[in-house]
Amino acid sequence: MKGVNAMPVRKTRYIDCDILVIGGGFGGCGATYEARYWGRELRIVLAEKANIERSGAVAHGLSAINCYMGMRWGENQPEDFVRYARGDLMGLVREDLIYDIARHVDATVHKFEEWGLPIMLNPETGRYQREGRWQIMIHGESYKPIIAEAARKSASEVHNRIMVTHLLKDRTRPGRIAGAIGFGVRDGHCYVFRAKAVIVAAGGASHIFRARSLGEGMGRTWYAPWSSASAYGLLLQAGARMIQMENRIVLARFKDGYGPVGAWFLLLKAYATNAYGEQYESKYLEPLKAMVGERYALSQPMPTCLRNHAMLEEIKAGRGPIYMHTQEVLDSPKKEELGWEDFLDMTVGQAVVWASQNIDPKEKASELITSEPYVMGSHATCSGAWASGPEDCAPADYQWGYNRMTTVDGLFGAGDTIGGSAHKFSSGSFTEGRIAGKAAVRYVMEQGRETPQIDEAEVERLKGLIFKPRETYDVWRNEIVAGSVAPGYITPLQGLLRLEKLMDEYAGGISTFYMTSAPMLERGLELMTMLKEDLDRLGAEDLHQLQRAWELHHRVLTSEAVLRHTLYRQETRWPGYYYRGDFPRLDDDTWHVFTASRYDARTGEWEMGTLPVHHLIS
Amino acid sequence: MPTFAYMTRCDGCGQCVDICPSDIMHIDPTYRRAYNIEPNFCWECYSCVKACPQQAIDVRGYADFAPLGHSVRVRRDEVSNTVSWKIRYRDGRLKEFTFPIRTTPWGSIKPPSAYPQPDQEALDSPLLAHEPEALMIERLPVLPRA
Numbered sequence: 001m002k003g004v005n006a007m008p009v010r011k012t013r014y015i016d017c018d019i020l021v022i023g024g025g026f027g028g029c030g031a032t033y034e035a036r037y038w039g040r041e042l043r044i045v046l047a048e049k050a051n052i053e054r055s056g057a058v059a060h061g062l063s064a065i066n067c068y069m070g071m072r073w074g075e076n077q078p079e080d081f082v083r084y085a086r087g088d089l090m091g092l093v094r095e096d097l098i099y100d101i102a103r104h105v106d107a108t109v110h111k112f113e114e115w116g117l118p119i120m121l122n123p124e125t126g127r128y129q130r131e132g133r134w135q136i137m138i139h140g141e142s143y144k145p146i147i148a149e150a151a152r153k154s155a156s157e158v159h160n161r162i163m164v165t166h167l168l169k170d171r172t173r174p175g176r177i178a179g180a181i182g183f184g185v186r187d188g189h190c191y192v193f194r195a196k197a198v199i200v201a202a203g204g205a206s207h208i209f210r211a212r213s214l215g216e217g218m219g220r221t222w223y224a225p226w227s228s229a230s231a232y233g234l235l236l237q238a239g240a241r242m243i244q245m246e247n248r249i250v251l252a253r254f255k256d257g258y259g260p261v262g263a264w265f266l267l268l269k270a271y272a273t274n275a276y277g278e279q280y281e282s283k284y285l286e287p288l289k290a291m292v293g294e295r296y297a298l299s300q301p302m303p304t305c306l307r308n309h310a311m312l313e314e315i316k317a318g319r320g321p322i323y324m325h326t327q328e329v330l331d332s333p334k335k336e337e338l339g340w341e342d343f344l345d346m347t348v349g350q351a352v353v354w355a356s357q358n359i360d361p362k363e364k365a366s367e368l369i370t371s372e373p374y375v376m377g378s379h380a381t382c383s384g385a386w387a388s389g390p391e392d393c394a395p396a397d398y399q400w401g402y403n404r405m406t407t408v409d410g411l412f413g414a415g416d417t418i419g420g421s422a423h424k425f426s427s428g429s430f431t432e433g434r435i436a437g438k439a440a441v442r443y444v445m446e447q448g449r450e451t452p453q454i455d456e457a458e459v460e461r462l463k464g465l466i467f468k469p470r471e472t473y474d475v476w477r478n479e480i481v482a483g484s485v486a487p488g489y490i491t492p493l494q495g496l497l498r499l500e501k502l503m504d505e506y507a508g509g510i511s512t513f514y515m516t517s518a519p520m521l522e523r524g525l526e527l528m529t530m531l532k533e534d535l536d537r538l539g540a541e542d543l544h545q546l547q548r549a550w551e552l553h554h555r556v557l558t559s560e561a562v563l564r565h566t567l568y569r570q571e572t573r574w575p576g577y578y579y580r581g582d583f584p585r586l587d588d589d590t591w592h593v594f595t596a597s598r599y600d601a602r603t604g605e606w607e608m609g610t611l612p613v614h615h616l617i618s
Numbered sequence: 619m620p621t622f623a624y625m626t627r628c629d630g631c632g633q634c635v636d637i638c639p640s641d642i643m644h645i646d647p648t649y650r651r652a653y654n655i656e657p658n659f660c661w662e663c664y665s666c667v668k669a670c671p672q673q674a675i676d677v678r679g680y681a682d683f684a685p686l687g688h689s690v691r692v693r694r695d696e697v698s699n700t701v702s703w704k705i706r707y708r709d710g711r712l713k714e715f716t717f718p719i720r721t722t723p724w725g726s727i728k729p730p731s732a733y734p735q736p737d738q739e740a741l742d743s744p745l746l747a748h749e750p751e752a753l754m755i756e757r758l759p760v761l762p763r764a
Contacts, residue, residue, distance in 0.1 A: 036730045037730035037736070038741055038747070050638070050639040051638075054637050054665040059665060071753065072755055078759050104749070107746065116727070139718045141717060142701075161641075213682055213683060214682045215680075216658050216680045218658040219660040221661075224661055225659045256683040256684075337715060341715065344701075344717070348664050349661075353683065355707045355708065356685045356688040357684070392760055393761035393762075431746075434746050544656075
């Protein structure tokens, strides 16, 4: 796009609103819908980096809803779900937040069905077709466009193609949110949002660890490549308290395409073996008992990280490839169709792997592998912000304000943003958005009469910072003939590759089989300091590259949090997600707590500590 | 599986540019046709393929692990509300599937402001919109405070 990037006149657009929602994925769409339901007269503005019709982690579609209780049929109660998520996360979750999502999520799913999402029914029971205990099967190719329609009808304005780079604080009260700033990826203007409450529903982090695939294949990460850690990057800069940033997730999926395995394991009852046909998981129970203790090793179902651990041990022992035996279960045309739809609805690339490698799942097993690590708050992992819990059931020290409000006054979160509440997935993220949306309306009605004032000097400073990579490129570009090697700047991609290499080699990526230690993390932090300094010298050729530059800023700050949290927790809590070689066992006496951090953007200093884990359900 | 546009079919309308979640479908300023500016940031989500009115966009599997000779084509139709797939294997085998995408007409969702305005009591309660009816159980579960 060289033609349109000849630096047009840059304007500053001010947008005033009561509630600003940042990120139009499932969390943001839920927040927008719910805020409108309760706040009929309020100005509710949704800002999205791409186009909400197809944005966020569900842009592609989905083949299942992974969080549905089925309370109407007495299938599960919210307490059951809390026990499940707690077991899967090796004991460390915010039970109040998970309970809160679980008790509301059925209403969300029923609304999705009313809006037109095709949910598969069990012909025998007439109920939703279960994939597993918590999952239901859908025809979900248009899951996101359906949800986007509801959000569009709820927002006062939707601003697509706005990359939000920073949150803004009140001029006189530094603990109070006042809005956000960013730029238009199409028009190149600066956007300043002035808001009484802000809900961050941005994405978690792909591409902070080196991906297994190379070149073009870099795009086929398991989590979307556009999930650029803004959920954490924005909050860290604003000084919000974060928890569990070490709790990265590694996924066992079909190799290279990263197609989902849930329907194959749970619904079609396929099984995985090593290369010699052996089902290997049970033989790791005894060693796992020694590593993490009986209580966690025997947790049912087996925690995701421990299943990863078994697979990794098999691969290390040379007994790979690991195979999913699809050919054993596709014994009818209906099942074959189900298996294919599972991919075509949400991971078309896996179908391409099969077509290109001549693998017919009816005839042949398919390889499984563990992915590169990701940092998220919505899947089988729970990194994110420390949030105030539901008023009617959160313990006193989990509660200081409105539901899902962070430690910054007036700043709310949903989806990947909020820490401690794993297993939200699509329906739970939308539900958490609804919870935050209602709470933000109450906040605005009760606290927000006094409009916060942004600091114009700070806006001017940030404007300079935001567009600096464009200027850096224009200035230093003239020093070289052509090409990508320049002494004065690095491109966003060059910076990203340095980040991924650093995290991979020092923070427990694929190249060390997820192993790290204090000396490795400390060396990683030394290199990270220099990478952070070099971010001042990013060069962006055009507005697209400027978006990439700010995505990299968010990823780098998030990665630093991952390094520091990983260093702080002196145990191996989730073997199969990562290992501390210097503390190879789970240590419940000391570490049955959340790790917590707060970043001071002005000084660059981190304050580390712990927060208590309360068990509310037996 | 990065996307690419067939030169002879693309008319440069820009719908792929508008929809791409990764902001990587752009219009070539010289040829006025769409192209993928960053194949290594393509998630092969098919959003652009489905949005293209000319069926001009196709995909070729990621070069680092997908051997050549395959094709996965799609047609998404918002009138019949179906999505149809045609999968051609490297060895020529063919598979075809059609799935539903929506059970209601596009644009038919009732906006939240079309429901009766909730009262202050509801606002102060833990209930969300449409609850408890939409839960399809009598009342919202509450956890006894520890």
